[in-house]
Amino acid sequence: MNLFADIRGLVLSCLEALTADGLLPDGLDFANVAVEPPRDASHGDMATNAAMVLAKPAGLPPRQIAEALAPRLMADPRVETAEVAGPGFLNLRLAAGVWQDLVQVALQQGQAYGRSDLGKGQRVNVEFVSANPTGPMHVGHVRGAVFGDALAALLAYAGHEVTREYYINDGGGQVDVLARSAYERYREAHGLSPEIAEGLYPGDYLKPVGEAMKAKFGDTFLDKGEQYWLAEVRDFATEAMMTMIREDLAALGVTMDVYSSEKALYGTGKIEAAIDRLRDMDLIYEGVLEPPKGKTPEDWEPREQTLFRSTAHGDDVDRPVKKSDGSWTYFAPDIAYHYDKVTRGFDLLIDVLGADHGGYVKRLKAVVAALSENRVPLDVKLIQLVKLWKKGEPFKMSKRAGTFVTLRDVVDEVGADVTRFVMLTRKNDAPLDFDFDKVLEQSKDNPVFYVQYAHARIRSVLRKAEEAGLDVSDAALAKADLAQLAHEAELAVAKKLAEWPRLVEIAAKGNEPHRVAFYLYDLASEFHSLWNRGNDLPHLRFLQEDEAASTAKIALARATGVVISAGLGILGVTPVEEMR
Numbered sequence: 001m002n003l004f005a006d007i008r009g010l011v012l013s014c015l016e017a018l019t020a021d022g023l024l025p026d027g028l029d030f031a032n033v034a035v036e037p038p039r040d041a042s043h044g045d046m047a048t049n050a051a052m053v054l055a056k057p058a059g060l061p062p063r064q065i066a067e068a069l070a071p072r073l074m075a076d077p078r079v080e081t082a083e084v085a086g087p088g089f090l091n092l093r094l095a096a097g098v099w100q101d102l103v104q105v106a107l108q109q110g111q112a113y114g115r116s117d118l119g120k121g122q123r124v125n126v127e128f129v130s131a132n133p134t135g136p137m138h139v140g141h142v143r144g145a146v147f148g149d150a151l152a153a154l155l156a157y158a159g160h161e162v163t164r165e166y167y168i169n170d171g172g173g174q175v176d177v178l179a180r181s182a183y184e185r186y187r188e189a190h191g192l193s194p195e196i197a198e199g200l201y202p203g204d205y206l207k208p209v210g211e212a213m214k215a216k217f218g219d220t221f222l223d224k225g226e227q228y229w230l231a232e233v234r235d236f237a238t239e240a241m242m243t244m245i246r247e248d249l250a251a252l253g254v255t256m257d258v259y260s261s262e263k264a265l266y267g268t269g270k271i272e273a274a275i276d277r278l279r280d281m282d283l284i285y286e287g288v289l290e291p292p293k294g295k296t297p298e299d300w301e302p303r304e305q306t307l308f309r310s311t312a313h314g315d316d317v318d319r320p321v322k323k324s325d326g327s328w329t330y331f332a333p334d335i336a337y338h339y340d341k342v343t344r345g346f347d348l349l350i351d352v353l354g355a356d357h358g359g360y361v362k363r364l365k366a367v368v369a370a371l372s373e374n375r376v377p378l379d380v381k382l383i384q385l386v387k388l389w390k391k392g393e394p395f396k397m398s399k400r401a402g403t404f405v406t407l408r409d410v411v412d413e414v415g416a417d418v419t420r421f422v423m424l425t426r427k428n429d430a431p432l433d434f435d436f437d438k439v440l441e442q443s444k445d446n447p448v449f450y451v452q453y454a455h456a457r458i459r460s461v462l463r464k465a466e467e468a469g470l471d472v473s474d475a476a477l478a479k480a481d482l483a484q485l486a487h488e489a490e491l492a493v494a495k496k497l498a499e500w501p502r503l504v505e506i507a508a509k510g511n512e513p514h515r516v517a518f519y520l521y522d523l524a525s526e527f528h529s530l531w532n533r534g535n536d537l538p539h540l541r542f543l544q545e546d547e548a549a550s551t552a553k554i555a556l557a558r559a560t561g562v563v564i565s566a567g568l569g570i571l572g573v574t575p576v577e578e579m580r
Helices: 003-020 049-058 062-075 094-110 139-157 174-188 204-217 226-251 270-280 331-343 355-371 405-413 416-423 447-467 487-508 514-536 545-569
Strands: 046-048 078-085 089-094 123-125 162-167 258-261 282-285 305-308 319-322 348-354 377-384 386-390 434-435
Touching: 003 046, 003 049, 003 062, 003 319, 003 331, 003 487, 049 089, 062 078, 062 162, 089 319, 094 226, 094 487, 094 545, 123 139, 139 348, 139 377, 139 386, 139 405, 139 416, 139 545, 174 204, 174 226, 204 226, 258 416, 270 282, 270 331, 270 355, 305 355, 319 331, 319 355, 319 545, 331 348, 331 355, 348 355, 355 377, 416 447, 416 545, 447 514, 487 514, 487 545, 514 545
Parallel strands: 123 162, 123 348, 162 258, 348 377, 386 434
Antiparallel strands: 046 089, 078 089, 282 305, 305 319
């Protein structure tokens, strides 16, 4: 049940009645008519822009439309008042029974309350993390992993069929650097001094890899040129790193459905097939690019290259796919990989990338548009940096990694649930400060604690009610006399519950899981406010001498708990039963 959609349906039916009566002209498009919470809650429960968006096409003053619409809306028993405001907005106040009935619906539907068929089974591929397999994941990867996983869960909750995918960047020069770094740890395992030259990976995390290589290869590769060991060591070390990455993701509660390998694109004809597909569309040609911005003629050497005509699909410049020496550019395997995703039949592709990939967005969008013939949209979500703080100071170093703070450092310090929630307290394209001390504070300023505390309070109410002999099953609570929920503080909680289905659809349409975290904080705030009012007003406390009153109030608490649990589930956070 989406109450906002229901009231919008009422608005549309009233507009159709006005049209039938000749008060509005035929043929008006109602698509942009919206019903939403007013910016100022004191103005009412809902507001509609109907008169504002229809005034120009109808050739009528907006207030005239609003004044004709208001009495039609108030004829419905759900609408107590419909007041015209400003140039023609309509502010609606709904009857208390509407909010009381909604509590019952939430209890009856349980975890299904708020679920949507918005996606209609649309197949969505969410590719995220895709860290180079050269070491443990760092804190920047944490944010991308949490965002991507929560987005996938949100889209599934909103009716999409979602695939979580990790693209292993194992085809570039960085895996050769990994192999050479691991080889030095292999030498170290044999009692030799490792030569960690500049450019190699210095972290201690490669020591176990060296030991494992010793156990598998013995001294076979000692004192041999890299032509004898590079390929085998590269494969061994890459698989070891991917095992570590999978374990890191599991520690964060992330499980991928598909792992795709860049290396598997080379030598298999897949890159050639993708380029040939573009060539058949007259989007591949031989040419010379203009010098990059900032280059002078003296340091620019024009070279003929194989280019993708990406400007035909919205890019700023055409992009090289093959170098003048005949080797593929970094972009070529990305073209093949996205072609593979298109051919797998996805209806929407979402790439979650680091903010440093901002210059890559247009070319990716262009190539997906071309290869899918504009059938499959690509949404690229850029993840901004995370700044770590501890004891008021920047926190930067990890001994194990050598140069950065790892995912495990963060999870071991504060736990996966806290990590995940905090990473979603800012929109993905905004920088985020992660303060190890503040995220563990038990205060209203800590959104993780504030939301979890609300859930723990609700569980406490249910336990005490059971101890008092009350039946607190959802079936029993759904039969409560909810007309007893009449206080403004109680109705405020119910009104916030009503926003949940609408919020899910808005967040899913925008690919914005952070909205769920924001909503949960607001819902928790309304619940805590009600709880605190009960300290001064005994009749607002959840356990009353009158059993019917208790059951109604407990029903409201339980419905709140259902929604908090569902929202935390999307975020990948386990709701707590009690606070310690």
